[in-house]
Structures are given as C-alpha cells and as structure tokens.
Amino acid sequence: MAFETKNLTKNQLVGEVLALKNQGYRLVTMSCVDLGESFDLLYHFDRETQLVHLRLTLPKGEVAPSISGVYFAALLIENETRDHFGVIFDGLVLDFGGNFYLEEEVKKYPFCKVTVGKSETAGEGA
Amino acid sequence: MSTIVPFGPQHPVLPEPLHLKLVLEDEIVKEALPTLGYVHRGLETLASIRDMDQMVQIVERVCGICSCIHAHTYCMCVEGMMGIEVPQRADFLRIIWSELHRMHSHMLWLGLLADALGMESLFMHVWRLRERVMDVAEATAGNRVIISVNKIGGVRRNMSPDQLRWIVQVVDELETELDKIKSVLTNDYTVKKRTVGKGVLTYQQAYELGAAGPQLRGSGVAQDMRMTGYSAYKYIDFAPVVEKDGDSWARTMVRFRELYQSIDIVRQLIAKIPDGEIAVKVKGKPSGEIVCRSEQPRGELMYYVKASGDKYLDRVRIRTPTFANVPPLLAMLPGCEMADVPVIALSIDPCISCTER
Numbered sequence: 027m028a029f030e031t032k033n034l035t036k037n038q039l040v041g042e043v044l045a046l047k048n049q050g051y052r053l054v055t056m057s058c059v060d061l062g063e064s065f066d067l068l069y070h071f072d073r074e075t076q077l078v079h080l081r082l083t084l085p086k087g088e089v090a091p092s093i094s095g096v097y098f099a100a101l102l103i104e105n106e107t108r109d110h111f112g113v114i115f116d117g118l119v120l121d122f123g124g125n126f127y128l129e130e131e132v133k134k135y136p137f138c139k140v141t142v143g144k145s146e147t148a149g150e151g152a
Numbered sequence: 153m154s155t156i157v158p159f160g161p162q163h164p165v166l167p168e169p170l171h172l173k174l175v176l177e178d179e180i181v182k183e184a185l186p187t188l189g190y191v192h193r194g195l196e197t198l199a200s201i202r203d204m205d206q207m208v209q210i211v212e213r214v215c216g217i218c219s220c221i222h223a224h225t226y227c228m229c230v231e232g233m234m235g236i237e238v239p240q241r242a243d244f245l246r247i248i249w250s251e252l253h254r255m256h257s258h259m260l261w262l263g264l265l266a267d268a269l270g271m272e273s274l275f276m277h278v279w280r281l282r283e284r285v286m287d288v289a290e291a292t293a294g295n296r297v298i299i300s301v302n303k304i305g306g307v308r309r310n311m312s313p314d315q316l317r318w319i320v321q322v323v324d325e326l327e328t329e330l331d332k333i334k335s336v337l338t339n340d341y342t343v344k345k346r347t348v349g350k351g352v353l354t355y356q357q358a359y360e361l362g363a364a365g366p367q368l369r370g371s372g373v374a375q376d377m378r379m380t381g382y383s384a385y386k387y388i389d390f391a392p393v394v395e396k397d398g399d400s401w402a403r404t405m406v407r408f409r410e411l412y413q414s415i416d417i418v419r420q421l422i423a424k425i426p427d428g429e430i431a432v433k434v435k436g437k438p439s440g441e442i443v444c445r446s447e448q449p450r451g452e453l454m455y456y457v458k459a460s461g462d463k464y465l466d467r468v469r470i471r472t473p474t475f476a477n478v479p480p481l482l483a484m485l486p487g488c489e490m491a492d493v494p495v496i497a498l499s500i501d502p503c504i505s506c507t508e509r
Contacts (some may be wrong), residue, residue: 055471
C-alpha cells in the first residue's frame with residue numbers, strides 16, 4: 027500500500043508515460059499536492075493490480091506538460107487539477123480553461139493552502 | 153449538418169446531474185462532450201480543517217450509496233500509515249457491510265434501468281427487494297444508507313450471532329427472489345432490444361481509457377480490486393464476474409451476476425467470521441504517503457493520503473470509479489442513436505456526486 031515514486035523532470039515526463047503505456051500500464055489517476063513553493067504532481071499507473079507512481083515537482087507558476095495526448099483519460103484529471111490548484115497543462119486535448127467544475131466568477135484556486143488569485147496571464151511565459 | 157443537443161443535467165432517466173453536449177447528424181451521435189460542476193463540493197480540501205477522525209464522516213458523504221466503502225478505504229490508508237493492525241473480526245464485519253452495500257447499490261441501479269426501459273413493475277419489485285438489504289443495514293448499524301460503522305482502528309458496531317444467522321436467511325431469500333426476475337432480465341424482448349449491441353466498449357478501449365468496475369469487466373477485462381485480498385477478501389473464494397460483449401447488456405449482466413456473487417461472499421464471511429475484538433485503540437498521528445484501493449459497486453476506488461504527523465492531514469485525494477468511467481462513456485456514444493443515449497449513459501451506473509466530490 028505504501029509506495030515508492032520515480033522522480034522526473036518536465037522534459038522526461040511524457041516520454042516516461044508513453045513508455046509505461048507501451049508496457050501495458052493504465053492510468054489510474056493523478057494527485058496534486060501543494061508544497062508551498064511548488065506542487066507535487068503524482069501520476070499513478072496500474073498493470074494487473076500492481077501500481078507504479080511517477081512524481082513531478084513543479085515550481086508554482088510553471089506550466090506542466092499534458093499527458094492527455096498519451097492517455098485520453100488524463101484530460102478530466104488535468105482539468106480538475108487546474109480548477110483546484112491553478113496548474114496549467116501544455117497540450118491538453120480539451121481545455122476547460124479553469125472552468126471544469128468552477129464558474130467564471132470563482133477567482134481563487136480553492137485547494138491551494140495559501141489562496142492564490144486567478145490571473146488572466148497565469149502560466150504564460152513559463 | 154450538425155446539431156448540438158444538450159443531454160441533462162436534468163433528465164427523466166438519470167437521477168444524477170450528468171450533462172453532455174451531443175453533436176448529432178440526423179439521429180446519430182457524432183461526438184459527446186461532458187459538462188461537470190453541478191454538485192462539486194470540494195470535499196477533499198476539508199482535510200485541511202478537519203482532523204483524521206472527522207474525515208471518516210466526511211468521506212462517507214462523498215457518496216451515500218457506497219459510503220461504507222469510502223470510509224473503509226480511507227481508514228485503510230490511515231491505519232496503513234500508522235501501522236495499525238485491525239482485529240480480524242473487524243475486517244470481516246467491514247466486508248460484510250461492504251457487500252451489503254454492493255447489493256443494494258446494484259439493485260438500486262437495476263431498478264433505475266427497469267424504470268428507464270419502461271418496466272415499472274420490475275422497477276418497484278427490485279426496489280422492494282433492496283429494502284430487505286436496507287433493513288439489515290438499519291438493524292446492524294442503526295442507519296439505512298450512511299451506516300457510519302467504520303472508524304480508524306476497526307468498526308463501531310458488532311453483530312450478534314442471531315443477527316448473522318438472520319443475514320444468511322435474508323440473503324437466501326434474496327437469492328430465491330433474484331431467480332424469479334432472472335428470466336425477465338435475460339429473456340425479455342424489450343430489455344434485449346434496448347441493450348444488446350448498444351454502447352459497445354471494446355476490450356482495448358476499456359483497458360486504455362481506464363474504465364472501472366462492471367464497465368471494465370463487461371468488456372472482458374478480469375480486474376477486480378477485491379482480488380488483491382484487502383481486509384477479509386483474502387479468506388474468501390471468488391472470481392471476477394466477466395462478460396465479453398462490452399455493450400449495455402454485458403454491463404447489466406455483470407451487475408446482476410455480482411448480486412449472486414455478493415450473496416455467496418456474505419455466506420462465506422459469516423461462516424468464517426472469528427470471535428474477538430472489533431477495534432483497537434489508536435494513538436498518535438499518521439506520517440508519510442500511502443495509496444489504498446478497493447472495489448466499490450461502480451468499480452475501483454483509490455485514495456491517496458499524505459500526512460506529516462500534524463493534527464490535520466496534508467492531502468486526501470479520492471479517485472472514484474465514475475470519474476474513471478466518463479472518458480469511456482465519451483468513446484461509447486459516437487455512432488449511437490440519440491434515443492439510446494439515456495440507457496447507455498445509465499449503463500455505466502453514473503454517480504456524479506462521487507465524480508465531483
């Protein structure tokens with residue numbers, strides 16, 4: 027039940043996810059944890075009930091690569107993560123723009139420990 | 153020329169606020185896009201202002217129908233992090249209640265399917281049978297739906313030998329009643345016409361799109377988290393219920409056969425349940441990270457919990473089965489007739505309350 031994670035950089039992530047898919051792993055879900063100055067993005071994969079976990083530590087304000095091009099099912103998870111934490115995913119196949127669950131009048135990312143206000147230019151230039 | 157038709161969030165067939173934008177050409181669905189957010193409550197974030205014991209009651213409210221399994225899985229996470237050994241009797245009791253939940257959830261769904269097909273008598277008959285399971289929940293736990301029996305370290309309520317004998321009697325009677333409706337489900341022209349070949353999800357699609365539970369097993373993938381042997385499942389003999397056709401009919405048959413499977417599991421559990429304590433005292437606070445999975449009526453449930461020894465947990469992340477079953481639904485709908493969409497959507501047994509949390 028306890029788990030070990032493989033730490034990755036942004037550049038390694040999509041290639042590693044594609045390699046797991048080619049080995050027959052299914053995407054279970056992603057988890058995002060607010061660490062203060064950064065986010066931990068955990069990717070959980072399953073093959074015959076055995077789990078593998080990848081970890082990407084992403085400084086706040088930086089854009090994460092989307093894995094929805096590899097696993098279509100990731101599109102809901104990445105949109106949910108954007109709603110909750112404000113993490114922007116580059117290459118998301120269907121981007122709800124932060125309004126997957128939340129209405130446009132919601133101006134905060136509700137799952138961040140220190141509430142961060144939404145910005146029109148959030149994530150640009152990263 | 154394409155037409156966009158909104159499906160839901162209020163629809164006569166669905167009790168849950170599922171909203172799809174259907175792109176149609178004539179009567180044929182070309183594309184389906186989901187819209188969520190009608191019942192999003194942000195329950196996960198309550199971990200930052202509620203302690204680990206209070207979180208048991210919160211996760212029970214992610215979904216009423218499978219509340220017991222949410223609490224069980226969350227408790228397994230905290231117990232795993234703290235190295236707590238739950239008494240064996242508590243493990244058995246947790247699984248007895250979990251299987252009763254699976255039964256009443258599947259019967260709830262079966263009644264809704266009957267209603268969607270216009271079979272009002274079958275709908276009322278199945279829900280009448282479901283009440284028997286709810287009676288057991290009420291008698292053993294004090295509540296009919298959110299039974300609140302799990303706590304960190306074990307369970308809150310015990311079952312007497314008389315109650316266990318009575319439960320066996322109830323499931324025996326239910327089995328007889330299910331036999332009576334079996335021929336309606338398996339032979340009725342209307343049921344077959346509305347489900348056979350409708351909303352087909354292939355083995356490959358189900359696997360790659362991350363389908364869970366009866367939707368996965370209805371497409372031929374023999375995966376059931378209970379096979380990992382968590383809690384008392386390691387003492388029970390059973391095999392995943394699998395159908396191969398991947399259509400609404402296959403998903404219906406998986407759930408119907410799982411009713412018999414749950415009856416068998418309950419009988420085995422009651423035959424093997426040991427005497428002893430039902431809970432241990434819990435001291436201290438958890439620390440670390442953990443993932444636990446279980447099998448809800450709708451499929452695989454996953455909890456990720458992170459803690460650092462403080463009063464409050466750092467993170468509680470919940471992946472519910474319907475959340476996993478939405479992308480496969482989007483893949484099933486293109487090519488279907490508009491008139492079949494309600495029953496196909498219902499065939500995944502959607503729980504939007506779970507999905508959005």
